[in-house]
Amino acid sequence: MRNILQIGPTLILITAALPLVAKDSGTTKPLIAENPPIRVLIADSVSSICVTPQPAWRLTEPGGRVVADLPADIPTTIAVSQGILYFDADREKTQPPSLGPGPLILESLESSAVLGIRRVPYGVGWWWESAEDRIYSGRIEVRAGADDRLIVIGVLPLEEYLRGVVPSEIGTDSPHEALCAQAVAARSAAVLALTTKIYAGQHYDICSDVACQAFSGLTKANARTDAAVSATRGLVLMFEGRPVSAYYASNCGGHSEDIRHVWPDRADDRCYWNTARMDGDGSSTLDLTTEKGMRAWLTASPPVFCNPEFAQVSEWSKKNFRWTREVSADELTTLVEAQRKGLGRITAIRPLKRGPSGRLIEAEFVGEHGTLRLSPELAIRQVFKPPLKSAAFVVDTRGDAARPEVFVIRGAGWGHGVGMCQTGAIGMANAGRKHPEILRHYYPNATIERLY
Numbered sequence: 118m119r120n121i122l123q124i125g126p127t128l129i130l131i132t133a134a135l136p137l138v139a140k141d142s143g144t145t146k147p148l149i150a151e152n153p154p155i156r157v158l159i160a161d162s163v164s165s166i167c168v169t170p171q172p173a174w175r176l177t178e179p180g181g182r183v184v185a186d187l188p189a190d191i192p193t194t195i196a197v198s199q200g201i202l203y204f205d206a207d208r209e210k211t212q213p214p215s216l217g218p219g220p221l222i223l224e225s226l227e228s229s230a231v232l233g234i235r236r237v238p239y240g241v242g243w244w245w246e247s248a249e250d251r252i253y254s255g256r257i258e259v260r261a262g263a264d265d266r267l268i269v270i271g272v273l274p275l276e277e278y279l280r281g282v283v284p285s286e287i288g289t290d291s292p293h294e295a296l297c298a299q300a301v302a303a304r305s306a307a308v309l310a311l312t313t314k315i316y317a318g319q320h321y322d323i324c325s326d327v328a329c330q331a332f333s334g335l336t337k338a339n340a341r342t343d344a345a346v347s348a349t350r351g352l353v354l355m356f357e358g359r360p361v362s363a364y365y366a367s368n369c370g371g372h373s374e375d376i377r378h379v380w381p382d383r384a385d386d387r388c389y390w391n392t393a394r395m396d397g398d399g400s401s402t403l404d405l406t407t408e409k410g411m412r413a414w415l416t417a418s419p420p421v422f423c424n425p426e427f428a429q430v431s432e433w434s435k436k437n438f439r440w441t442r443e444v445s446a447d448e449l450t451t452l453v454e455a456q457r458k459g460l461g462r463i464t465a466i467r468p469l470k471r472g473p474s475g476r477l478i479e480a481e482f483v484g485e486h487g488t489l490r491l492s493p494e495l496a497i498r499q500v501f502k503p504p505l506k507s508a509a510f511v512v513d514t515r516g517d518a519a520r521p522e523v524f525v526i527r528g529a530g531w532g533h534g535v536g537m538c539q540t541g542a543i544g545m546a547n548a549g550r551k552h553p554e555i556l557r558h559y560y561p562n563a564t565i566e567r568l569y
Contacts, residue, residue, distance in 0.1 A: 148360075149308055151351070151569035152274045157332055158321040159253070160269040161262055162238050165196035168257075169233040174225045176204065184216060187223070192235075195221065197261045218261040220270075220320075231335060232257055234269075239326055239333070244503035253281075253334035260320065270321050271334070275311075279303055279346045282330055284337035286365070287539050290431060295542040296345030297552035301565065302363035302537055305353040306330055308568065309360040354556065354563040356388035361563045364389075368437040369474065369538035370509045370530025371396050371414070371421040372405060373559070378472035379494055379533045388562045389535060393473040396421040396541045405475035408468060412511050414475055415439065415527050421541065423530075428544030437531040437540065440506055444524045446516075452500050453482050453489055460484030464520055466512045474534050476508040494533065506531040536560065 160166065168174075172189040185204065187193050195204045202216040223232060234257075236248040255273025262268040271278075279300055287299040307330075310316045310323040317323070325332035354361035364376075373396065376389035395401045397420050404410040418426045425435040444452075450463045461484045469490070470479040479492040482500070491497050494508035509529040516522030530538075537559035545555045553565055 147568075149311060149568055152276050153311060154272055155275050155278050155307060155311060155323060156321040157271045157273070157278060158268070158318060158324040159234070159257075159271050159334075160238055161266055162241050163236075163267055163269075164198075164265050165194055166237075166259070166267060166269060167192050167194045167235040168223065169193075169235075170223075170225065171231050171233065172225065172227060174223050174230065174232060177222045177224070178216070179220060179222065184221065195259055195267070197265050197267050199265065200261045202259065202261055202267075220258045220260045223257040223259070230254070237333075239331070241326065243327070249333075249336070251334045251336040258320070268320060271325075275304070275307055276346060276350060278307065278332065280338045280343055281332045281334045281336070282307075283345055284339065284342040285331035285333045287542070288431060288433065289337055289339050289342055291543050292546035293341065293345060293348075294546035294550065294552045294555060295539075296342055297349050298537065298542050298546075298555040298559075299365070299539070300345045300349045301352050301354060301552065301556055302365055302560075303330055304349070304351075305355075305360045305363040308353050309362050312360060315362070349552070351567045351569040352565055353568055354560050355566045356563045361388050361560060362386065363560065363563075364533070364536030365539055365559075366530075366532025366534060366536070367538075368423050368434055368530045368532065368540040369396050369534045370438060370507060370528070371419050371423060372401065372474035372509075372534070373536070373538065374472050374474040374476050374494075374534035376535050378476065378478040379535050381493060388560070390562070392561055393534075394561075395419065396423050396538050397427075405473060406471045408471075408511065411471060411475040411509075415511060415529055422544035422548070423538050423540040424544075428541075429547040430540050430544050434540040434543065437506060438529065440528050442501075442505065442526045442528070444501065444526065446520075446522055446524065449482075449524055450484070452502060453484065456482075456491075456500060457487075457489045459486060460489060461486040462520070465514075466524060468511075474509055475529070476534060477510070478508070507534065509534070 169192045170187045174187045176184040200218055202219045231252045231254050233252050235250050237251045238248045240246040253271050255271050258270040260268040282303040283300050316329045323329045354363050373393050375393045376386055377384040403414050405414055420427050422428050424438055453463050463482055463484050465483040467481040468477055472478050476494050477497050478494055480497045482489040497508050498505040507528055507530040510526050513525045514521035542555050
């Protein structure tokens with residue numbers, strides 16, 4: 118049974134009551150169980166973790182043998198050395214007990230129990246890489262991995278997992294309807310992970326960083342973000358009978374991008390075909406695929422939902438709609454040299470092809486002795502350290518035009534621009550739009566359907 122929800126001129130299909138089913142050998146079965154468990158990779162780049170239970174937790178082996186009871190508020194370190202796990206619960210022993218390669222399982226009998234883990238890495242391999250203390254619920258599994266690194270996995274129900282994704286991805290101060298839109302998008306990505314194994318590793322279904330979607334346990338969760346998860350329970354985005362890989366990014370700069378220009382290897386994802394559009398109620402009169410159009414766009418203040426001069430958006434997002442970066446010719450030459458040697462001093466950055474959002478999808482770095490041509494947009498951004506916020510930029514220079522001293526880069530947005538603009542979702546919500554309308558705006562080829 119389907120309900121049709123009308124919001125202004127927009128029609129949204131929402132499946133009600135009955136779960137989605139998938140065909141399997143002549144029979145049908147639910148696409149996914151109600152609120153299924155999901156295994157989340159918490160860390161795999163550290164050789165030890167320090168955990169603090171609240172209240173008491175228990176450390177066991179898979180067969181159920183109790184290794185130790187971990188009292189509340191007492192830190193315990195679990196480490197790996199030469200493929201063997203150790204923990205320091207018995208602090209008077211000079212040699213801590215060894216437990217083989219694992220896994221070790223940390224659990225509590227109390228449903229409200231949490232486990233603190235100190236200095237959990239995040240953004241590994243990215244320019245914002247760091248670590249922070251985090252709080253987790255569910256079950257934690259610890260294994261010895263390669264190169265004396267621990268593999269730390271959280272196992273918890275899907276809806277509980279989303280409590281840790283929504284605030285990590287769109288912030289805790291976002292309006293309710295934007296939080297709801299984020300919850301549906303995040304649930305869609307998680308269900309896709311469970312049903313296709315697109316993000317899976319040997320022991321997990323999905324990672325906890327931006328390569329999948331950010332998850333920080335209960336560290337950032339609050340009543341408002343929890344309410345959004347609860348209000349959208351079981352709702353996902355679907356396209357042609359399959360959960361949508363619901364891409365989203367911080368700020369589209371006023372115009373979304375075609376998936377074929379961002380990820381050529383995902384070009385057959387038809388849910389995103391012909392969805393690049395201005396992030397407002399109208400359409401742009403500028404041709405952003407041209408240099409002239411892009412320059413006019415960057416100096417304009419278009420009526421788009423992610424524009425802080427037009428819409429009410431979060432403070433953290435205001436600096437991303439338009440931005441400027443200056444790079445000296447010497448610095449840029451060094452950066453390009455890391456990509457290809459022998460080009461000599463860089464004298465120009467030449468735009469070769471732009472997508473409908475104005476994002477560069479092919480560019481040429483011109484040196485005194487040769488050129489470096491790069492594509493797609495992320496490869497262009499990653500020449501710079503840290504990478505440029507987006508590839509929606511133009512370049513001016515200072516100094517001799519033939520041998521400039523400084524490259525002045527003026528850009529729009531933060532991220533790839535495919536799917537939902539999180540800043541725009543906030544702007545739409547603050548303008549009174551409900552989450553079905555927000556999702557329809559950013560995923561126009563998808564439908565919202567209830568799995569359970």
